[in-house]
Amino acid sequence: MAERYIVTFHKRDLNEINEVWNQIFAEKNLADWDKYRIFYEIMDNVVDNFFPIMYQLEDQINEVEENTEENSMDVLLDRLFSLRHQLLELRHSVIPIRDLFYRIINSHHLQGIQERREYFADIYDHLLKLSQMIDSSRELTSDIRESFISRNSYHQNRVIQMLTLVTFIFAPLTFIAGIYGMNFENMPELKWQYGYPIILGFMLLITVIMIAWFKKKGWW
Structure with a gap:
């Protein structure tokens, strides 16, 4: 300037x-x-x-x-x-x-x-x-x-939490299904007339109890 x-x-x-x-x-x-x-x-x-x-x-x-x-x-x-x-x-x-x-x-x-x-x-x-x-x-x-x-x-934490809960629910169900899927001859439950619906009902009961417990804890 x-x-x-x-x-x-x-x-x-x-x-x-x-x-x-x-x-x-x-x-x-x-x-x-x-x-x-x-x-x-x-x-x-x-x-x-x-x-x-x-x-x-x-x-x-x-x-x-x-x-x-x-x-x-x-x-x-x-x-x-x-x-x-x-x-x-x-x-x-x-x-x-x-x-x-x-x-x-x-x-x-x-x-x-x-x-x-x-x-x-x-x-x-x-x-x-x-x-x-x-x-x-x-x-x-x-x-x-x-x-x-x-x-x-x-x-992300919520997704991981939900996946963990689902895995936790299916763990006992997989355990029960694994036991009765081994096809051993000496398994008397396999010959029960109502064995299949009883096991399914028991697995459903476990699922309901676990979901109710998760909701009470605020995890679901």
Whole structure:
């Protein structure tokens, strides 16, 4: 930034620069446009354009949290990690600008900025708000991630518990079926007229008793 020009570096055409350029030539009194005002207008546009990005990321985080589309846990976690990466990139852009503006508005060597301190302080306030929104969103994504992992672990534990209970129920039934499936000749129960229904009823009774006991313990 010099007395008669301001140098900006960007690899592609920026709307923020074009808007200020058009605004300058739209006004008749160009004397009001010194280098500090041009610098302020450019940075004000740059900072303001961060907010729609931030709002969009917040909406996407809410969509992941609510899961109205009923996506699987893997899809939700992939989206969540992608959002965290985007928030990190946004933070890497906002924080250096925030720190730079803090030094600018507190510097006593930039008289032109000190004369317009309230304007540049307004940009700094917006940067502070942006950084707080980013940090809050990152904390929210961490909470959602922990919630998803805890919920997934809970469901896995419930599945393992149910499989264990089913295995526990079938263990005595398999034992009884194994005994009477050996086909030894000297097994008097095999010749009972009502042996088959008695054994089935006994196995059913064992199953009912075990399920009732599991429910009483709160395991079923």
